[in-house]
Amino acid sequence: MQIDELFELAYILIDKKQVTAKEMSARFGVSVRTIYRWVEALSASGIPVYAVQGRGGGIAISEKYALDKTVLTEEERLAIVSSVKALSKLSGSQKAALSANARAVEKISNLTSSEADWLEVDFAPWSPEGQGVRELFATLRDSILKKQQVEFDYFSSDGKKAGRVVHPWKLVYRGQAWYLLGWCTERKTERYFKLSRMLNVKKTVRPADITFKSIHSSDSQKTVEVNSEKKLIQIEARVSSKMAFYLLDTFACSKVEPNPDESINVTFSAPDESWLCGLLLSFGAELKIISPKEIKEKIIQMAKETFSQYE
Structure with a gap:
């Protein structure tokens, strides 16, 4: 079973208090028997869920159980929801990604009773051709999280085009543009790459004899500026x-x-x-x-x- 599906079921119960196994079966695309196995797993982990027998029954959660509201203030919960919704614009256009993103927003939204639609952020350019930035963002995000190499053609500021192989570390938004920060295997050092200049980006299998480089903990405490080396x-x-x-x-x-x-x-x-x-x-x-x-x-x-x- 998937941990995120168990979390989603728990959030639904916290929000709705009671649901039927049949509607959860339809929602998750699994059998009713599987839903009851999930309920047993949640119960075993200490979450007070139980089955209600008879007409109007179903799966319920204790009225006294909820996320501890003393952990986060309402402003803090609203900030989390707003941030999630803002970044949801960069989840890619694949149906699976959009579905997962919609579920995540729904789950997080249950944490707050305040209006969370006061902010909308869309980093994609106005032109239809620029909408591909979402796909590129999703590819790079997955590569960073899975520690995969990426290779691409890159146009530098001197007008030259060259192929690059990079171990990606993080995505940086600065000065009205997105950058990829990573280890350039050609230059043997960290480099920023402007996403708008990257073409033919694809994930590649890292050779077994190459260790994926990461930022040392001491370096991660430093603020790295995109143009820090520029006059x-x-x-x-x-x-x-x-x-x-x-x-x-x-x-x-x-x-x-x-x-x-x-x-x-x-x-x-x-x-x-x-x-x-x-x-x-x-x-x-x-x-x-x-x-x-x-x-x-x-x-x-x-x-x-x-x-x-x-x-």
Whole structure:
């Protein structure tokens, strides 16, 4: 018998107080005899469940038995339910996964009497093509939990494509993007991989002579930053009011000062990467870099090269 099915039966009894073996048989897709074996198992483990004979009978749980409400406050139970519902968006689209997720949400929801639908989180992009992030998330989650290798094609920030084999450790959401943190077998060190740049991801069987690497307990106490090794540049710029929203969506600005002409002066930090000037140039005439000088010069040069393509 499955432990999670026993837990689910216990939660149902706590919520409904009494059910019939027939309806539980239909719910779990097992025989009535199996349901009664589960009841015996729950009883043997110390949960006060029992059978009620006659008309209106069934399987019941003691009225005095419930999850100890002194263990978690109502706010804490609500926080758990909200978190579970938020992460349920990343469970994959397979029917089995959705069914298991729905049962988990139902079981956890029984812990609280408060409204738990105040928050909805969906990390998938708006475009229909981006919905595959759920499938990818589910694949990587399973690989992490089962300590399986994953291999994939990866596009690095320098525009190169290469195959990678990684021992995945954890999924990290930071700066409006998902990353996979794991041990890269090619570089022989830990690396972050942006999920949007990973293609053809598949789980692979780990060779018997390779030990699955994990984060040492001493390292796990440290806060690992995705861009901790990246040099940051402080940029001062003037952006038009109609494009200010996009700049604020893209960068966390430390200073935002409106001007009389409705333009806005901003200050923000950005990683010193090859894509930075191209991104800033995409604002066109709606953005003017004030400093640093080297960024201004790079953008001017890129603009001239772009213009020459159309002469």
